[in-house]
Amino acid sequence: MNDTFHEKSNDTSSLPILYSLRNCPYAMRARLAIFKAKQTVLLRDLVLSNKPAEMIAVSPKGTVPVIVLANGKVIEESLEVMLWALQQTDPADLLHCHQDGxxxxxxxxxxxxxxxxxxxxxxxxxxxxxxxxxxxxxxxxxxxxxxxxxxxxxxxxxxxxxxxxxxxxxxxxxxxxxxxxxxxxxxxxxxxxxxxxxxxxxxxPVFTKVMAKHPLWADEPQDVLFGAN
Incomplete structure (x- = not known):
């Protein structure tokens, strides 16, 4: 099933983890790119007043979005998250890769x-x-x-x-x-x-899905799939 969010009981250890804040514009655009790229990540929604220790451990600056890849690499800037997602897959050619410059x-x-x-x-x-x-x-x-x-x-x-x-x-x-x-x-x-x-x-419909509410990770630490699988 494409372009969906749901909880998953199977092993998700190979998926990137995305720390996000629903209404943060930087996190919003990162989610848009991940969704458009049809990538799948584990979404951990948070509030800045209660930042997960797991996030601070990998990204001490404490801002979102932060994505932790399966190989341990941490990407901390929204534009870099967007480029990472679209460099994996870019079905709509959002990078305009065939146009010089x-x-x-x-x-x-x-x-x-x-x-x-x-x-x-x-x-x-x-x-x-x-x-x-x-x-x-x-x-x-x-x-x-x-x-x-x-x-x-x-x-x-x-x-x-x-x-x-x-x-x-x-x-x-x-x-x-x-x-x-x-x-x-x-x-x-x-x-x-x-x-x-x-x-x-x-x-x-894409924006509606990207802006969907999910349980806060600090309150209910569950694996929530975001994107496509």
Whole structure:
């Protein structure tokens, strides 16, 4: 059975272990890549206030996602987890492996959003949360990046081309956050292509499965299969 989650009683010692946090955008995009790659991992959902000792032992920095491979290798950054998954199997060609320079271009775009947009997004979230008087200014800084995406999506259905790519699933969780800060403003904003693109993900069966709730590992340490088997 493909694209499913369920508990398994058989031996799972050869499967990677993924420590994740359901609503963390970094963990979210790692799960998206693993799911799109049709990989299977043991999912251990957690809350940051109660980090499993097993995770801290292999990754003392204590952030998610963390994946522990069967050979003991630990991958601690979300983008590296995504690349690991898609380098194993990439049935939808999210890496655009037949297009020269495509991956480099994707990584440059992702890096720009991971660093510069993320800083602006955090400032925007804080301004709204604490009802500061510079919400509009903070939003305007974020809009410089949203406008880039709007332009790309005016030219083709996804960020890089007519096909979905690594860049799409890497940025979706952060654009989702942006859209939720001032919901009414966002729905009337001059970014119809971004809204179409984001809604396409949020309303998809894949996103529903990737965002499914599972028992917290600290409360109920059971092997939960995530992905495809």
């Amino acid at each position: 495509a991956l480099s271009e994707m990584l440059l775009l992702i890096n720009e959003f991971d660093i510069n947009f993320k800083i602006s997004l955090e400032a925007y979230k804080c301004a709204k949360r604490y009802q500061e008087d510079n919400v509009a200014q903070c939003r305007a800084v974020c809009e410089q990046y949203i406008q880039q995406l709007e332009q790309r999506l005016t030219e083709h259905a996804f960020l890089m081309s007519e096909k979905e790519s690594l860049a799409d699933i890497a940025l979706i969780p952060f654009i989702r956050q942006f859209a939720r800060i001032e919901r009414q403003w966002y729905l009337q904003s001059p970014y119809p292509m971004v809204r179409r693109w984001l809604n396409g993900y949020l309303q998809s």
